[in-house]
Amino acid sequence: MPNTGAMVQEKMIDEQKQGEVLKAPGHLSKPGGKKLYIESYGCQMNFSDSEIVASVMFEHGYSATDQLADADVVFVNTCAIRDNAEQKVRNRLDHFKAVKRRRPQMVIGVLGCMAERLKTKLLEEEKIVDMVVGPDAYRDLPNLVATATSGQRAVNVFLSREETYADIAPVRLGTNGVTAFISIMRGCDNMCSFCVVPYTRGRERSRDPHSIVAEAHELVANGYREVTLLGQNVDSYKWKGPDGQLVNFAQLLTMVAEAHPLLRVRFSTSHPKDITEDVVLAMKRYDNICNYIHLPVQSGSSAVLERMNRTYDRDWYLDRIAMIRSIIPDISLSTDVICGFCGETDEDHEQTLGLMEQVRFDHAYMFMYSERPGTPAAKKWADDVDEPTKKRRLEEVIALQTRHAAENNRKDLGKQFKVLIEGPSKKDPKRLKGRNDHNKMLVFPGEGFMPGDYVMVEVQQTTSATLLGKIVRPA
Numbered sequence: 001m002p003n004t005g006a007m008v009q010e011k012m013i014d015e016q017k018q019g020e021v022l023k024a025p026g027h028l029s030k031p032g033g034k035k036l037y038i039e040s041y042g043c044q045m046n047f048s049d050s051e052i053v054a055s056v057m058f059e060h061g062y063s064a065t066d067q068l069a070d071a072d073v074v075f076v077n078t079c080a081i082r083d084n085a086e087q088k089v090r091n092r093l094d095h096f097k098a099v100k101r102r103r104p105q106m107v108i109g110v111l112g113c114m115a116e117r118l119k120t121k122l123l124e125e126e127k128i129v130d131m132v133v134g135p136d137a138y139r140d141l142p143n144l145v146a147t148a149t150s151g152q153r154a155v156n157v158f159l160s161r162e163e164t165y166a167d168i169a170p171v172r173l174g175t176n177g178v179t180a181f182i183s184i185m186r187g188c189d190n191m192c193s194f195c196v197v198p199y200t201r202g203r204e205r206s207r208d209p210h211s212i213v214a215e216a217h218e219l220v221a222n223g224y225r226e227v228t229l230l231g232q233n234v235d236s237y238k239w240k241g242p243d244g245q246l247v248n249f250a251q252l253l254t255m256v257a258e259a260h261p262l263l264r265v266r267f268s269t270s271h272p273k274d275i276t277e278d279v280v281l282a283m284k285r286y287d288n289i290c291n292y293i294h295l296p297v298q299s300g301s302s303a304v305l306e307r308m309n310r311t312y313d314r315d316w317y318l319d320r321i322a323m324i325r326s327i328i329p330d331i332s333l334s335t336d337v338i339c340g341f342c343g344e345t346d347e348d349h350e351q352t353l354g355l356m357e358q359v360r361f362d363h364a365y366m367f368m369y370s371e372r373p374g375t376p377a378a379k380k381w382a383d384d385v386d387e388p389t390k391k392r393r394l395e396e397v398i399a400l401q402t403r404h405a406a407e408n409n410r411k412d413l414g415k416q417f418k419v420l421i422e423g424p425s426k427k428d429p430k431r432l433k434g435r436n437d438h439n440k441m442l443v444f445p446g447e448g449f450m451p452g453d454y455v456m457v458e459v460q461q462t463t464s465a466t467l468l469g470k471i472v473r474p475a
């Protein structure tokens with residue numbers, strides 16, 4: 001099959017869980033009562049939000065089903081980051097149409113970023129939708145469902161300056177019982193010119209650190225061994241306590257790391273303009289904070305970065321990488337790259353490849369630029385890089401990244417890593433999988449070991465995506 005840019009991009013998106021369907025596990029399903037079916041698209045934050053949504057609905061007597069045909073209420077938690085993310089949701093709504101024909105009383109709600117972006121327009125465009133609910137309105141879901149059940153269409157797209165859902169205990173959906181997300185903040189105050197998130201998720205606000213630490217303790221007590229702290233820009237986390245005491249991200253990271261030595265801590269996403277030495281020093285100080293940073297660069301060209309309003313340039317980015325590596329030489333780094341942004345020339349593109357060559361990321365999420373209506377870029381500049389050029393540049397970026405990942409992984413041959421076992425490998429259920437401190441996936445025969453165990457694994461074979469090995473001892 002020809003390896004077209006679009007196909008490769010789809011693959012990368014899948015790896016990022018874009019478009020993956022998150023179904024409620026069977027044990028949350030109770031006989032009788034009303035049933036909720038929920039699918040999530042988009043980023044980890046959206047997956048984490050679905051767990052809040054489930055919690056709110058369960059409090060109101062609902063239980064989960066992963067069978068669409070059994071559902072009284074169907075929610076799709078949507079993403080608006082690129083046009084293809086929205087297209088996927090529209091295709092799903094078409095599919096729901098057929099089901100609703102057989103069960104006309106079934107309520108269909110569109111939640112999340114696409115709901116927030118399109119608001120009531122969505123009701124005009126998609127006739128089967130009964131509810132449109134933005135990311136800050138989930139406490140209102142039971143009321144909205146009641147309205148929809150009575151035959152009226154229900155909308156709440158109010159964006160809040162305060163809502164963090166801090167007091168709502170998430171219901172862990174589709175969980176492996178080992179790793180979990182904790183949202184530490186919501187919204188985004190940056191104005192990257194290509195990005196829809198500030199419009200779909202509103203102003204940035206940080207969650208009470210004590211509720212975050214309490215959630216970490218609760219997870220440990222329930223057998224979890226890894227948390228990922230989530231925010232669009234974790235480095236700007238800021239909490240002011242009633243006594244006027246300030247907690248920044250480095251301090252929060254320390255507080256969570258101290259929750260339990262067996263609990264691994266990861267975080268996403270860091271922003272190159274805000275990441276501080278203190279954060280990297282905290283990573284170095286605590287063994288259980290993973291030596292891995294996702295630091296989206298978007299472009300290697302300062303001119304493009306300026307138009308993107310990323311508020312850093314190429315040199316600044318490379319300086320941050322140098323700072324990080326001077327503190328933790330063995331750090332693992334990943335990034336995001338957008339190909340074909342407005343006005344991107346071949347020289348700009350070459351600079352992106354050059355920067356990648358310099359940094360040699362372990363992993364990257366790579367996209368073609370998709371113009372989002374209403375964003376500063378859409379208002380100011382033409383989406384003037386033609387599709388074939390975008391695709392070609394994306395293919396080149398992917399090819400280079402795949403080479404770097406393969407070469408970096410090859411250097412791991414013969415090394416031993418501490419791995420947290422997450423469960424059976426998808427490709428070969430007889431083997432186990434788990435990640436090391438670097439966020440690299442390892443696959444190995446694991447007789448006698450269980451998800452949640454830490455083991456030392458020796459690497460015997462590598463690809464660009466996975467390390468294969470054997471357990472040498474418990475860790």
Ligand code: SAH
Pocket residue numbers: 081082194195196197231232233269270271296298336337338367368369370371372
């Ligand atoms: N807050 C994170 C990014 C969240 S969106 C950060 O600032 O890094 C995840 C990624 O989607 C972005 O890093 C960017 O690479 C990509 N993205 C965002 N808007 C896009 C658009 N309009 N077209 C293509 N890719 C986009």
Ligand code: SF4
Pocket residue numbers: 188189190191192195196197198232233271
């Ligand atoms: Fe979007 Fe930029 Fe905010 Fe990330 S930091 S969510 S790219 S506006």
Ligand code: F3S
Pocket residue numbers: 041042043044045046078079080081112113196197200201
């Ligand atoms: Fe998509 Fe919204 Fe996340 S637009 S990437 S689901 S914040």
